[in-house]
Amino acid sequence: MSAAAATRKPAFGVIAEFPSATTLYEAAEKVRDAGFKFWDVHSPFPIHGMNKAMGLGKSPLGYIIFCGGFLGFTTAVLLEYIPSSFLFPLIVHGKPVNFFTVPPFFPIMFELTILISAFTAFFGVFILNRLPRLHHPLFDYAAFSRVTNDAFFLVIESGDPKFSETETRGFLEDIGGREVTVLYAND
């Protein structure tokens, strides 16, 4: 890291470690109130109420999944209606395909609605998170490997308009961050 600093590579951001979920939560509120935009907290599990502490709203994923579900429903209606009415009309039990015989078509509409919604939910979460991603500057910081075990980190990225290597560093130290380190992009 020191070699990277010597060659004056652009900083990726400042990272600080916090001892617990509680301290991380309180620090997040202070960073939010200080008006930072490009920052994130990293924890081994989702912390209840952290969205509010970070000033983030509800994830828009729910609306995207609704569109996926609507797509699945439409697919099922067309998949069943077009062949059953026009391409391969099957008269079963003497019942034609019309408005009054729709209920037996419901189960497949239901299943396809669920199926496409679930696919949207699964892929949606990774697309919104810009994943899969092969590398990220945070992984160059050795201590960061504990984030999936029991460590809590707060990162303010250099892209933030209020970012300044020295001031942000001091700010994170003031709000209780430990091991405050400036990270440099490694490429």
Place this chain on the structure above:
Amino acid sequence: MGESDASTTVFVERMPRRPLVWNNHSMAWISDRIAGIVENKAPLWWWVTIAITGSFAAFGVGCIFYLLFTGVGVWGNNIPVGWAWDITNFVFWIGIGHAGTLISAILHLCRQKWRTSINRAAEAMTLFAVICAGIFPAIHVGRIWMVWFMAPVPNPNWIWPNFRSPLMWDVFAVSTYFTVSVLFWYLGLVPDLATMRDRAKGKFSRAVYWVLSFGWRGGNRQWRHYEMAYLVLAGLSTPLVLSVHSTVSFDFATSVLPGWHTTIFPPYFVAGAIFGGFAMVLTLMLPARSLYKLHDVFTWDHIDVMCKLLLFTGSIVGYAYSMEFFVAFYGANPFERFAFLNRYFGPYWWASWTMFTCNVVMPQLMWVRAFRRNWAMVFFVSMCANAGMWFERFVIFVISLHRDFLPSSWRMYYPTWVDVFTFIGTVGIFTTLFLLFIRYLPMVAMSEVKSVLPEADPHYHPPAVGGEESVKEAHA
């Protein structure tokens, strides 16, 4: 916690909640214990068990190939018993496959935090059970190379699926259920695979876990979408899990056969599926808990509450059995009446009474707290439920079919060795897959268990005086 607390705005719990992880373990302990199972060398018992179950699985696959090359005549099925062990096994396995998604979806929506200790293993078990279930409908069609006719694929033969058939609903329901369960299970695995990646020593294993975890970083901007996806998947899976066994029951309920043609079937099948699934989770997790020393994660409180669910669903099943019998008496349909008298007092009386004893009588033992906290007793009752649920399907399918409307076609059904070993083969496939799962993937959802620890609450402040000790006392 006296009267003075009532005036404060802070909610004080009169009875402190029991901790979900016992003995105040740290987050690092959870990672070490769970990930250690995968990282350490496989114990001897694992090799011995997988050798046995793998042999059964291989022999079962051999039986399936024998069936495919020879024809369904190698089974004992014959008119009037056209559906026998094949569909019994199918419904048995698909029923077992209901516990995992129930635990992960319905209990998540109900905010039952204890689910975090068992949901991963239960979901994995669900997938393997559905794999075993899927084998039977595919091979029982006889000419398996025609099985693609069930898919809505344009073809020159003018053969097109009848979307109004319950069998077609079944194809869609089971395949949707499997796909959604895989997605739900994998989404839950991603943060734990990231843990495995960060702990990995070797370059190769690190790269593998890196790819599998998609480069997860645990940032709250990621968790925000993740939690929403998890919640919505739970919401989607809840009607799905209830619909799958309902759809399976439509295969029977929409026919005109006495003993099948009842409207009670969907709720009755769903309750039975949950009952059988919970029994299988207990059957697998009790040994795993002891062998991997997970007593503090999968605690007696977890076993206790699962036993209560076993008792509850077993009682619903008992109600359904009794109500079917009552409706046969009250409905004044002579064929229905005959079918139910024949079920309990006909030539297969032993199967029906085994079913009734195992599914209704034995779970009643779980009313006793001492039994719910006794290893052998819980294991015994869950094994009873496993056997009982298999017999339930045998009773419903074979006994209803073997004496139909035309007495001249009545016939007893006897399984052949191929029937028996195909079923044992699927037991082998199921246990082999489960053993591979506990060997290569974290069997407890580490990130979720960490999130239910007291210190995971952002408003948690450790008591200043007494420290750890007073926390322990508060939970005792």
